[in-house]
Amino acid sequence: MISLRVGITISLLTLIFQESLTLRNVNLIIPEAAERGSLVEMKCLYELEGEVLYSVKWYRGDREFCRYSPRDVPPLKIFPIPGIEVQRDATGPERLTIVAAKSTTAEGRYTCEVSADSPSFQTAQVHAFMYVVDLPKSGPELHGIKLRYKAGMKLKAECISRDSLPAANLSFYVNNEPAHKQHVTHRVDGQTPDGLMTAYSTIQFVVQNHHFVEGRLRIRCTAIIYSVYIKTHEKSSIEVRIPTTPSSKLKDHDAVVYSIHRQPETNAGQQRRPAATTTIKILAVITLLSTALR
Numbered sequence: 001m002i003s004l005r006v007g008i009t010i011s012l013l014t015l016i017f018q019e020s021l022t023l024r025n026v027n028l029i030i031p032e033a034a035e036r037g038s039l040v041e042m043k044c045l046y047e048l049e050g051e052v053l054y055s056v057k058w059y060r061g062d063r064e065f066c067r068y069s070p071r072d073v074p075p076l077k078i079f080p081i082p083g084i085e086v087q088r089d090a091t092g093p094e095r096l097t098i099v100a101a102k103s104t105t106a107e108g109r110y111t112c113e114v115s116a117d118s119p120s121f122q123t124a125q126v127h128a129f130m131y132v133v134d135l136p137k138s139g140p141e142l143h144g145i146k147l148r149y150k151a152g153m154k155l156k157a158e159c160i161s162r163d164s165l166p167a168a169n170l171s172f173y174v175n176n177e178p179a180h181k182q183h184v185t186h187r188v189d190g191q192t193p194d195g196l197m198t199a200y201s202t203i204q205f206v207v208q209n210h211h212f213v214e215g216r217l218r219i220r221c222t223a224i225i226y227s228v229y230i231k232t233h234e235k236s237s238i239e240v241r242i243p244t245t246p247s248s249k250l251k252d253h254d255a256v257v258y259s260i261h262r263q264p265e266t267n268a269g270q271q272r273r274p275a276a277t278t279t280i281k282i283l284a285v286i287t288l289l290s291t292a293l294r
């Protein structure tokens with residue numbers, strides 16, 4: 001009964017969609033972020049369901065900057081926005097390629113608007129946001145980590161990701177585990193004339209025995225800018241073991257090892273009297289021999 005009802009509902013929905021929506025599955029596929037100056041391909045995908053395409057319009061914000069209409073000659077029209085360079089050869093009915101030359105104009109909300117021709121003239125819009133970023137020229141730096149640590153020592157390290165826009169998101173990991181929030185502080189500095197930012201993060205904690213995995217303590221810093229940039233820097237320190245047991249205990253321990261390794265000697269100690277007699281016997285032999293030689 002239930003499956004029959006579901007079946008009826010589905011076919012009813014299909015019927016409604018087929019009747020009222022000819023333009024289907026309109027999808028805008030753009031990267032979440034693009035590096036400034038890079039080539040960016042955007043896809044506007046749709047199903048016409050037998051309709052004829054009238055136009056595909058592209059907007060940045062509210063401003064139309066590109067239109068593809070198959071009936072026009074040429075089909076592609078560009079309405080320039082400074083900082084968005086449309087690549088004519090790589091743009092078509094379902095594809096737009098631009099160079100994101102300027103962050104201020106190329107970053108923002110993009111809209112793809114698809115219209116069907118007469119008689120329906122149906123129109124569908126889809127939006128998506130794209131960031132335009134300046135990536136750091138080098139990966140994150142990691143300073144202040146010592147080669148060796150022992151339990152009880154303070155660890156303080158700084159991670160720096162220089163000159164990007166926006167500032168990179170920095171995260172610390174201790175032996176592959178995210179660092180405790182209360183051990184980490186963040187700071188962003190934007191002093192360069194070109195408006196680039198530098199991100200700083202500091203991690204600080206007292207090293208404990210459990211921080212060592214197979215005698216090593218690994219600190220990693222990861223710099224992330226949206227989904228376009230991820231770089232890490234890792235440093236590994238060696239555990240210095242300090243004797244925590246009192247020295248008297250160490251002696252006991254030594255004594256145990258000693259007695260095991262010198263088992264025959266211990267036996268000799270227990271048989272002191274026979275050993276002594278042997279010595280006397282040898283002495284007697286030597287005395288006898290020396291008198292005989294005389």
Ligand SMILES: *[C@@H]1O[C@H](CO)[C@@H](O)[C@H](O)[C@H]1NC(C)=O
Nearest residue numbers: 166167168169224225226227
């Ligand atoms: C940094 O992380 C926050 C929180 O996850 C996120 O909203 C933001 O977009 C990230 N910024 C960058 C530059 O990746």
